[in-house]
Amino acid sequence: MTLPDKIAAANNEALSRFAAARPVWVDVRPAIDVLPGMTRATVLHAGPPIAWQDMCNPQKMGVVQAVLHEGLAETEAEAEQMILQGQIVVAPCHEYGAVGGMAGITSASSPLAVVHDPVHNRYGYSQLFQGPASGLLNRDEYNNEARKRWRWLETVLGPVLGAAIRSIPPIPVKPMIARALEMGDECHNRNSAGSAVILNAIALALYDTCTDRALLQETLAYLKVNEQFSLCLSMAAGKAMADSIKNIPYSTVVSAMCRNGVEFGIKVSGLGEQWFTAPANRIEGLYFSSEWGDADAVPDIGDSSIMETIGLGGHAQAAAPALQQFVNGSFARAVSTVQSMQLITVGQLMEFKIPTMDFIGVPAGIDIRKVVQQGITPVIDTAIAHCKGGVIGAGQTQAPEGCFTAALRAFGKAYQPS
Amino acid sequence: MTDTGNPLLAGQPPCVVNVGIDLFAETLRQQSITVVQVLWKPPPPQDDDLLNLLDSLI
Numbered sequence: 001m002t003l004p005d006k007i008a009a010a011n012n013e014a015l016s017r018f019a020a021a022r023p024v025w026v027d028v029r030p031a032i033d034v035l036p037g038m039t040r041a042t043v044l045h046a047g048p049p050i051a052w053q054d055m056c057n058p059q060k061m062g063v064v065q066a067v068l069h070e071g072l073a074e075t076e077a078e079a080e081q082m083i084l085q086g087q088i089v090v091a092p093c094h095e096y097g098a099v100g101g102m103a104g105i106t107s108a109s110s111p112l113a114v115v116h117d118p119v120h121n122r123y124g125y126s127q128l129f130q131g132p133a134s135g136l137l138n139r140d141e142y143n144n145e146a147r148k149r150w151r152w153l154e155t156v157l158g159p160v161l162g163a164a165i166r167s168i169p170p171i172p173v174k175p176m177i178a179r180a181l182e183m184g185d186e187c188h189n190r191n192s193a194g195s196a197v198i199l200n201a202i203a204l205a206l207y208d209t210c211t212d213r214a215l216l217q218e219t220l221a222y223l224k225v226n227e228q229f230s231l232c233l234s235m236a237a238g239k240a241m242a243d244s245i246k247n248i249p250y251s252t253v254v255s256a257m258c259r260n261g262v263e264f265g266i267k268v269s270g271l272g273e274q275w276f277t278a279p280a281n282r283i284e285g286l287y288f289s290s291e292w293g294d295a296d297a298v299p300d301i302g303d304s305s306i307m308e309t310i311g312l313g314g315h316a317q318a319a320a321p322a323l324q325q326f327v328n329g330s331f332a333r334a335v336s337t338v339q340s341m342q343l344i345t346v347g348q349l350m351e352f353k354i355p356t357m358d359f360i361g362v363p364a365g366i367d368i369r370k371v372v373q374q375g376i377t378p379v380i381d382t383a384i385a386h387c388k389g390g391v392i393g394a395g396q397t398q399a400p401e402g403c404f405t406a407a408l409r410a411f412g413k414a415y416q417p418s
Numbered sequence: 419m420t421d422t423g424n425p426l427l428a429g430q431p432p433c434v435v436n437v438g439i440d441l442f443a444e445t446l447r448q449q450s451i452t453v454v455q456v457l458w459k460p461p462p463p464q465d466d467d468l469l470n471l472l473d474s475l476i
Contacts (some may be wrong), residue, residue: 007475411475
């Protein structure tokens with residue numbers, strides 16, 4: 001077997017694992033209870049590894065707030081000292097089996113959606129969204145509001161959702177995603193349909209298990225306004241699926257793709273746990289208010305690009321023509337984007353069909369060889385974070401080429417006969 | 419339409435194909451001109467080592 005033959009076989013295996021996975025939503029639990037290796041003094045963040053002092057402002061601020069929130073320090077100054085002295089473990093969500101949207105701040109008490117793929121026995125975990133918190137550009141006000149919401153997620157939403165989910169059979173995530181694609185989501189920037197599907201699936205269980213009407217009302221009110229809710233489940237499922245293709249010898253398929261607002265990082269199946277990074281790109285998009293502009297925005301940030309890693313979001317843009325308004329685009333442009341992604345992926349994932357393109361499967365399994373050969377990098381649909389915290393817009397960006405060329409060189413060193 | 423003397427523009431409204439930077443296409447669209455936008459960017463500079471490596475892996 002030649003080297004290209006071995007790579008092709010390994011890549012087909014990766015795509016077949018994506019197809020075989022059956023991720024189901026089984027629970028909502030605090031991070032400390034479910035994440036292997038999690039401690040009270042650990043704070044996780046989105047993106048590839050980065051020292052606290054090098055983080056972008058919202059992420060740096062979020063780590064400090066998490067230390068205060070967990071009661072590990074009394075003041076910001078004390079929290080910063082503890083972080084700098086190494087008393088707080090600061091690490092990527094990805095290295096603990098989890099993913100986090102935007103800054104991705106996850107601490108011991110954070111309630112996480114728990115998704116399990118019994119086929120490959122992989123778990124994926126995602127934080128729950130704190131909800132919109134933009135428009136609070138006073139730093140202290142923003143931090144107070146964010147921590148108030150964290151407390152509510154821990155004391156109300158997490159326990160209420162967890163009890164409801166544990167009372168019913170696990171909820172299959174892939175059929176929810178497939179249905180959402182039929183209903184106009186691309187399952188990264190648009191999750192309106194998926195969130196409605198999920199609300200339908202859990203409404204009775206919430207009614208049956210939450211006897212406190214005030215808490216039930218608060219939970220339903222959150223689910224009503226948070227049209228991105230299903231993304232938490234899709235991301236947890238995406239993480240379980242992506243982890244199932246880790247460490248396939250000879251595979252050139254991307255097994256993780258994430259950003260921390262400073263760098264974009266990828267992992268490659270055949271290269272194990274090694275990160276390859278390049279500076280994160282800025283985002284082309286629309287701001288939710290005219291008061292914000294490019295100068296307010298942080299470069300690409302968050303673990304939500306796990307969706308593109310499994311062939312959704314930017315790879316399935318034509319399923320959600322409404323999103324083109326964010327980039328002043330067109331349906332033709334969305335189709336062209338999907339066709340470009342076909343050039344850099346192993347094949348189609350037929351469970352996830354794009355109805356507007358004659359039901360083709362989404363282009364999945366990003367092949368670093370094809371990215372470098374074509375000079376085309378994955379398109380990422382994403383939200384835009386404010387440099388002082390909060391989500392202020394949405395749009396699209398592209399992965400930087402540098403991480404793919406670095407990964408390809410490393411692959412050559414690892415697998416080419418010397 | 420004004421007769422410009424240019425046979426390409428005589429009689430029929432122009433239909434433009436714009437390659438690359440879409441600001442040009444957008445400006446024409448604002449003037450009600452039909453534009454077909456082709457997404458294109460200049461290829462990155464060639465790296466021979468990388469191309470040789472690619473040849474051995476594909």
